[in-house]
Amino acid sequence: MMLRYVIRRLVVSLPLLLMMTLLTFVLMQKTTGGFYDLLRLDPQISEETINRYIQMYQLDKPVLVQYKQWVWNLLRGEFGYSFYYNVPVVTLISGRMWNTFILSFCSIVLTWAIAIPLGIIAAVHHNRWVDRVIQLLSYVGLATPSFFLAMLLLFWASRTGVLPLGGMHSAQYDDLSFLGKVWDLLRHLAIPTVTLSVGSIGSLQRIMRGNMLEVLRQQYILTARAKGLPESRVIYRHALRNAINPLITLLGYEFSSLLSGAALLEIICSWPGLGALMLTAVRSKDIYLVMASFMMGSILFLMGNLLADILLARMDPRIRYE
Amino acid sequence: MSKDKHFVPSPGGLRNFRKNPWAVCCLIILGVFYAGAFLADFVSPYSYQNEDRSYSYCPPMEIQFLDEEGRLARPFVYGVTISFDEFHKRNYIIDKAEKYPLKFWMKGDTYQFLGLIPSSRHLFGVDAPGRLMIWGADARGRDLFSRIVYGGRVSLSIGLLGVAISFTIGLLVGGIAGYYGGRIDDVLMRICEMFMMIPGFYLLLALRAMVPADFNSVQVYFSIVVILSFIGWASLARIIRGMCLSIREREFVLAAKVMGLSDFRIIVRHILPHTLSYSIIAIMLSIPGYILAESALSLIGLGIQDPYASWGNLLSEAMGIIQINFSPWILLPGFFIFLAVMCFNVIGDALRDCLDPHFQVDENI
Numbered sequence: 001m002m003l004r005y006v007i008r009r010l011v012v013s014l015p016l017l018l019m020m021t022l023l024t025f026v027l028m029q030k031t032t033g034g035f036y037d038l039l040r041l042d043p044q045i046s047e048e049t050i051n052r053y054i055q056m057y058q059l060d061k062p063v064l065v066q067y068k069q070w071v072w073n074l075l076r077g078e079f080g081y082s083f084y085y086n087v088p089v090v091t092l093i094s095g096r097m098w099n100t101f102i103l104s105f106c107s108i109v110l111t112w113a114i115a116i117p118l119g120i121i122a123a124v125h126h127n128r129w130v131d132r133v134i135q136l137l138s139y140v141g142l143a144t145p146s147f148f149l150a151m152l153l154l155f156w157a158s159r160t161g162v163l164p165l166g167g168m169h170s171a172q173y174d175d176l177s178f179l180g181k182v183w184d185l186l187r188h189l190a191i192p193t194v195t196l197s198v199g200s201i202g203s204l205q206r207i208m209r210g211n212m213l214e215v216l217r218q219q220y221i222l223t224a225r226a227k228g229l230p231e232s233r234v235i236y237r238h239a240l241r242n243a244i245n246p247l248i249t250l251l252g253y254e255f256s257s258l259l260s261g262a263a264l265l266e267i268i269c270s271w272p273g274l275g276a277l278m279l280t281a282v283r284s285k286d287i288y289l290v291m292a293s294f295m296m297g298s299i300l301f302l303m304g305n306l307l308a309d310i311l312l313a314r315m316d317p318r319i320r321y322e
Numbered sequence: 323m324s325k326d327k328h329f330v331p332s333p334g335g336l337r338n339f340r341k342n343p344w345a346v347c348c349l350i351i352l353g354v355f356y357a358g359a360f361l362a363d364f365v366s367p368y369s370y371q372n373e374d375r376s377y378s379y380c381p382p383m384e385i386q387f388l389d390e391e392g393r394l395a396r397p398f399v400y401g402v403t404i405s406f407d408e409f410h411k412r413n414y415i416i417d418k419a420e421k422y423p424l425k426f427w428m429k430g431d432t433y434q435f436l437g438l439i440p441s442s443r444h445l446f447g448v449d450a451p452g453r454l455m456i457w458g459a460d461a462r463g464r465d466l467f468s469r470i471v472y473g474g475r476v477s478l479s480i481g482l483l484g485v486a487i488s489f490t491i492g493l494l495v496g497g498i499a500g501y502y503g504g505r506i507d508d509v510l511m512r513i514c515e516m517f518m519m520i521p522g523f524y525l526l527l528a529l530r531a532m533v534p535a536d537f538n539s540v541q542v543y544f545s546i547v548v549i550l551s552f553i554g555w556a557s558l559a560r561i562i563r564g565m566c567l568s569i570r571e572r573e574f575v576l577a578a579k580v581m582g583l584s585d586f587r588i589i590v591r592h593i594l595p596h597t598l599s600y601s602i603i604a605i606m607l608s609i610p611g612y613i614l615a616e617s618a619l620s621l622i623g624l625g626i627q628d629p630y631a632s633w634g635n636l637l638s639e640a641m642g643i644i645q646i647n648f649s650p651w652i653l654l655p656g657f658f659i660f661l662a663v664m665c666f667n668v669i670g671d672a673l674r675d676c677l678d679p680h681f682q683v684d685e686n687i
Binding site for chain 2: 019020139145154159259260264267278279285290293305
């Protein structure tokens, strides 16, 4: 039954995806003019090559024919050609997608590792100063624009030299041992991950605190305390499990919503991800690259949402999908 | 998600708002921001494009209250002269011989007050050859304080305009879908899902790619507003629809139908007002999204273009590490974005506490 639901969801989202891409395609076409003009400017590319591209992607045909060609190519695993980078789009996209995934994944891990304990502490010390401080901090965290925080951290890093200033690898990356490589990657990840997480930590902490307070008010907690169980056991054994359950469903949604934030930070911290790629593509009006990154971004997003729904069904037997 | 609960403002609600000192404080800050943006021509000592290259990246000037002998004097600033060291690094040297007293209600750049009345009065400033740069200058030697005040016009108004448009669409679509139900509801909700299916920032970039390159700054401004509202309306429409589904079952809707009112009138005059308190809170909590999205777009160079100022566009100068290092004051616009977002959040939360404690808003961007 679950499988049928997943399949149905995918089938439903397919026409939506097609419509969105068609819209992007048509409108981009309207404004860009001949985007192979860029190629014409490059003396290294001969007129024949350009004509071959025009032939291949039917660039001289009406927009709808071009779109049909694009979709057809897509179905054959052919993403088109990046006129800006001068390579097939597919070689660019896959690596970039992986980088974006790494960034988002690390950010989720960090968010959960910090927000959950904070939420518990805040709930346990409800309305005392610890709670107040945590609430104030999450307010500040929620309101701090991620790009601004990234700049502040980069500023700090450039003053102290503790962390690298953007990018993904150091220059000597290839010569490092495996552990050295991991360490190098983590150092480069630090600033974008932290900035990406700060906002989500604030909101997740607030949700966790709310859930925990709700659970602590329940009668079975009173019972557990009345039995004479130590407070730590009451909280970590009885309360925590019930409070954390509804949060797990958030995981998928969080991953999807992270994508947007990640895109911006990739640009600022020059992390070679999908969002940064899309910006270059948009700036240079590189239509196939825009389309491909747009599609892949949407697919990552969809996957996150789907994952969330599946988790939701797993965790909560009351929800039924038919 | 709304249950079969109706959102009717409680009568004592807004009175509680006044008892929340944080919220009142934030309201005052926002009031100052909006007043400053509205009166930008007058409040700022210089126009947003008044530049003097010899003041490029001039550090913030300190307003002196004591003269050399330590006596209290009329507030003044020292003149500065630029010099370069052997690495061609700029050094601004305070020239104690030149003193420029701070003047109020003084004459400066001419402007059209409210676009109508020509004037050249400014709230404060110093006389010409001197320059007053209380928050330093940018690369082209323009006063950062003036540019921040002018930038507030764009950054603060885009939130309000964007919210106004997307809420009009969201309320109407949600109202129609919820009121009619059936196939209309299905179609409208699928369209909403289409918009919610795509990560906001990617959609933003894709839409921005469609804006013609030869648009002038006013056209770019409005296209950004339209793009932002285009992304934002869907999640609201879904929630409003859920509320309307339950509201339409109530007696007064039946009564309105019996009286022969048109469907449109029933939706707009009788059903949507019941979503009012929800909408007000949602508006407050979604304005920051618009401010942030505009800043982000301008930051990466796809929003408001120089010489026009917006907070994000001003911050884009801080994208280079070298610039931040030598002139950290160019990070200042970021604090204003932060403050504005914080204030809207605090006010939204305070409103929620007094109007409706069970409530969650979707953050779209």
